Amino acid sequence: MALILNEEQQMLKEAASGFLQDKAPVAQLRELRDRADERGYKENVWKEMVDMGWAGIAIPEQYGGVGYGYMGLGIVLEEVGKHLSASPLNASILAAASVIMKAANEAQKAELLPSLASGELNISLALEENGQHKTSNFETTATPSAGGYVLNGEKRFVGDAASADKLIVAANTDKGTQLFLVDATRKGVATESVTMIDSRNSARITFKDVELSAADRLGNDQDTSSSLSEAIDIINVGISAELLGISLRVFEMTVDYLKERKQFDVVIGTFQGLQHRAAHLFCEIELGKSMVIKALQAIDAGEPGISLLASATKAKMCEVAQLATNEGIQMHGGIGMTDEYDIGFYIKRARALEHSFGDRNYHLDRFASLSAY
Amino acid sequence: MTELASFQAETRQWLEENCPESMRQPFNSESEWCWGGRKFEFISEDQRIWMQRMGEKGWTVPTWPREYGGGGLSKDEAKILAKEMRALGCRKPLESFGISMLGPALMKFGNEEQKREHLPKIARGEIRWCQGYSEPNAGSDLASLATKAEDQGDHYLVNGSKIWTSYADQADWIFCLVRTDSSAKHDGISFLLFDMESKGVSTSPIRLISGSSPFCETYFENVKVPKENLMGELNKGWTIAKYLLTHEREMISSIGESFATVSPSKSALKTIGTDSEGRLANSALRRDCAQMEIDGMAFFLSLERGKDEAKAGQGMGAVSSMFKYYGTELNKRRMELQLAIDGADSMVWQDDPKVPALWLRSKANSIEGGTSEVQLNIISKRVLGLPDK
Numbered sequence: 046m047a048l049i050l051n052e053e054q055q056m057l058k059e060a061a062s063g064f065l066q067d068k069a070p071v072a073q074l075r076e077l078r079d080r081a082d083e084r085g086y087k088e089n090v091w092k093e094m095v096d097m098g099w100a101g102i103a104i105p106e107q108y109g110g111v112g113y114g115y116m117g118l119g120i121v122l123e124e125v126g127k128h129l130s131a132s133p134l135n136a137s138i139l140a141a142a143s144v145i146m147k148a149a150n151e152a153q154k155a156e157l158l159p160s161l162a163s164g165e166l167n168i169s170l171a172l173e174e175n176g177q178h179k180t181s182n183f184e185t186t187a188t189p190s191a192g193g194y195v196l197n198g199e200k201r202f203v204g205d206a207a208s209a210d211k212l213i214v215a216a217n218t219d220k221g222t223q224l225f226l227v228d229a230t231r232k233g234v235a236t237e238s239v240t241m242i243d244s245r246n247s248a249r250i251t252f253k254d255v256e257l258s259a260a261d262r263l264g265n266d267q268d269t270s271s272s273l274s275e276a277i278d279i280i281n282v283g284i285s286a287e288l289l290g291i292s293l294r295v296f297e298m299t300v301d302y303l304k305e306r307k308q309f310d311v312v313i314g315t316f317q318g319l320q321h322r323a324a325h326l327f328c329e330i331e332l333g334k335s336m337v338i339k340a341l342q343a344i345d346a347g348e349p350g351i352s353l354l355a356s357a358t359k360a361k362m363c364e365v366a367q368l369a370t371n372e373g374i375q376m377h378g379g380i381g382m383t384d385e386y387d388i389g390f391y392i393k394r395a396r397a398l399e400h401s402f403g404d405r406n407y408h409l410d411r412f413a414s415l416s417a418y
Numbered sequence: 419m420t421e422l423a424s425f426q427a428e429t430r431q432w433l434e435e436n437c438p439e440s441m442r443q444p445f446n447s448e449s450e451w452c453w454g455g456r457k458f459e460f461i462s463e464d465q466r467i468w469m470q471r472m473g474e475k476g477w478t479v480p481t482w483p484r485e486y487g488g489g490g491l492s493k494d495e496a497k498i499l500a501k502e503m504r505a506l507g508c509r510k511p512l513e514s515f516g517i518s519m520l521g522p523a524l525m526k527f528g529n530e531e532q533k534r535e536h537l538p539k540i541a542r543g544e545i546r547w548c549q550g551y552s553e554p555n556a557g558s559d560l561a562s563l564a565t566k567a568e569d570q571g572d573h574y575l576v577n578g579s580k581i582w583t584s585y586a587d588q589a590d591w592i593f594c595l596v597r598t599d600s601s602a603k604h605d606g607i608s609f610l611l612f613d614m615e616s617k618g619v620s621t622s623p624i625r626l627i628s629g630s631s632p633f634c635e636t637y638f639e640n641v642k643v644p645k646e647n648l649m650g651e652l653n654k655g656w657t658i659a660k661y662l663l664t665h666e667r668e669m670i671s672s673i674g675e676s677f678a679t680v681s682p683s684k685s686a687l688k689t690i691g692t693d694s695e696g697r698l699a700n701s702a703l704r705r706d707c708a709q710m711e712i713d714g715m716a717f718f719l720s721l722e723r724g725k726d727e728a729k730a731g732q733g734m735g736a737v738s739s740m741f742k743y744y745g746t747e748l749n750k751r752r753m754e755l756q757l758a759i760d761g762a763d764s765m766v767w768q769d770d771p772k773v774p775a776l777w778l779r780s781k782a783n784s785i786e787g788g789t790s791e792v793q794l795n796i797i798s799k800r801v802l803g804l805p806d807k
């Protein structure tokens with residue numbers, strides 16, 4: 046398939062760009078941060094996103110979605126990255142809906158996906174237990190009991206937990222890794238909000254003797270680590286799309302600044318030392334963009350071996366986003382270090398994304414392992 | 419069956435019937451490339467047959483029009499041909515500056531007679547071309563070139579010298595930038611084509627750090643070039659020169675493409691082995707391999723995207739500079755990594771040393787066809803719009 050956007054996708058991109066610029070620009074994230082907004086996003090903006098179909102963008106039509114595929118969601122996420130627009134799109138749609146699509150049984154999909162697509166329901170994924178990403182061998186346990194299971198453990202870095210109605214919890218069981226759908230208000234669930242560097246909502250959640258029924262388990266009664274891992278591949282590609290948006294925007298800000306800031310009586314963009322770094326950065330971003338498009342297309346085409354491509358894409362986009370944000374600040378000089386200037390918001394969001402679902406090192410390592418070396 | 423599908427089936431069958439077995443092995447070294455031309459010594463009968471058969475079909479230049487010796491294929495068909503050749507492991511039948519550089523420029527700027535005279539011979543591998551651009555005092559600042567062509571009525575008289583002329587000693591013809599007006603810089607350059615056997619042309623090979631002597635210093639002493647050998651208008655050669663350079667860059671970055679899918683980890687596994695968990699035993703090298711393979715993949719996909727965008731008329735602008743820069747730097751990294759994998763073995767310099775020679779040769783990738791710094795200058799100006807002053 047040609048590695049370009051078709052007309053419909055191009056229109057989506059333009060619409061998303063216009064909307065986010067208007068309704069959810071960086072200034073809004075700044076405002077949310079300044080007043081320590083508990084939710085971390087604006088509900089009315091999210092509602093408009095839902096009305097435009099974004100919540101259901103990657104959800105198949107049979108489950109109440111729009112069926113634009115992950116290419117569609119990726120396009121929106123790239124634009125989200127450009128504007129740092131806060132919403133539960135990552136937590137509830139990219140993460141939770143993807144996990145449900147991969148790991149849930151038919152009845153669960155039919156029940157949950159339409160509610161996610163219509164924005165009635167928000168779900169967050171409770172996966173990580175410490176700063177190192179993993180996809181199996183969790184400390185959190187779900188022990189079989191008379192009524193079903195008893196869940197115990199602690200989960201960290203649960204995105205947008207403050208507004209989540211339900212949680213998908215990854216736990217160790219007698220079958221291996223299994224996933225459980227737990228009401229956020231269930232007895233024994235304690236949520237403690239944690240402020241993250243990117244000003245987005247996150248939480249540490251403890252589960253103490255939470256009683257679950259067998260119906261709360263996603264999928265059939267078997268180890269679901271491979272479906273979980275397939276979903277995480279998709280999540281990482283989506284995150285890469287957002288990192289691409291961040292890199293593109295920071296690059297644009299930087300090149301604009303090179304054309305405007307004067308020192309030694311000339312604009313600093315005339316200095317070859319800076320020109321070459323900017324040109325190199327341009328190339329790196331273009332390479333990352335090719336990976337993101339290819340990976341999104343591969344997901345939609347249901348291509349096998351997506352794991353390798355997903356890890357390659359995430360590793361590359363982590364590298365590119367690091368370069369873009371670091372060089373961006375450096376080429377801005379002192380002003381790049383000020384809170385008043387937006388670039389700081391970008392570097393913070395970029396790093397927070399890099400460190401979710403496995404950072405560059407994690408994915409380089411995984412890429413090598415998947416390639417059998 | 420759709421038209422493309424039947425084209426694919428026919429192509430596969432034709433290749434299977436016509437590509438000799440020995441031409442289905444990867445090249446062991448550059449010395450096995452087929453260059454064609456009057457002076458070329460084929461390494462085997464198979465090599466000659468393969469070039470000839472592909473040349474007759476026009477598949478050495480699949481998308482060139484049939485009347486100029488090409489295959490007349492659409493871009494989609496050419497993509498299929500390339501894919502089928504890859505699948506069968508077919509060697510490139512003909513390596514040629516005529517194909518990768520002069521051809522596209524001739525097609526755009528040459529007159530009908532020039533096209534009919536030169537293009538089919540390029541396609542069939544009959545005439546080998548060399549590029550007379552650089553001079554001792556005109557490298558990155560190419561437009562300062564001084565080789566002179568004086569109007570003598572029915573011919574031009576060419577005097578001067580070129581340097582780094584790749585394969586000048588083996589080429590049959592040269593496409594050459596000459597100064598036809600010394601009062602202007604860019605607007606005083608013309609583009610000439612002439613036979614290397616013309617009286618007054620001589621070459622002297624220059625030895626490279628990699629051991630071989632693929633390029634020469636080329637001297638012109640009162641060389642008579644017929645006027646009809648001027649390509650394009652007088653003093654308008656710079657436009658042609660730049661156009662041709664974008665094609666040269668594409669060719670050089672395609673070196674990156676051909677290696678992009680080669681995995682250094684495969685050879686590392688052989689020389690270094692694995693630890694008890696099945697990982698490459700040297701973890702630092704393992705990381706370098708992963709990074710290299712990912713960048714190779716990203717580069718390959720970007721070339722693909724570049725082609726798709728060009729086809730859709732979107733174009734990234736100055737892409738040839740980006741690919742030239744990135745592909746050649748990548749290739750240099752790849753060769754450094756290969757040395758790291760082979761260790762001290764790669765320092766042995768006898769019995770046709772392949773890896774160390776390729777490693778040394780790779781250093782030229784970011785110099786020839788315009789240096790990496792020059793490409794970055796072009797990207798800064800043309801793509802990013804950064805000012806000169």
Ligand SMILES: Cc1cc2nc3c(=O)[nH]c(=O)nc-3n(C[C@H](O)[C@H](O)[C@H](O)COP(=O)(O)OP(=O)(O)OC[C@H]3O[C@@H](n4cnc5c(N)ncnc54)[C@H](O)[C@@H]3O)c2cc1C
Nearest residue numbers: 549550551552557558582583584782785786787788789791
């Ligand atoms: C293997 C090989 C094959 C070649 N084949 C041919 C051929 O067939 N025909 C032909 O005509 N030529 C050929 N060349 C020549 C090649 O095109 C030139 O070497 C190249 O353009 C650089 O010119 P130079 O060697 O004079 O280096 P210089 O221009 O002197 O450059 C020296 C250094 O200065 C840097 N530099 C120069 N200008 C700038 C600037 N404005 N900004 C920043 N840095 C700058 C360069 O990047 C380089 O690092 C070949 C070269 C090689 C190595």
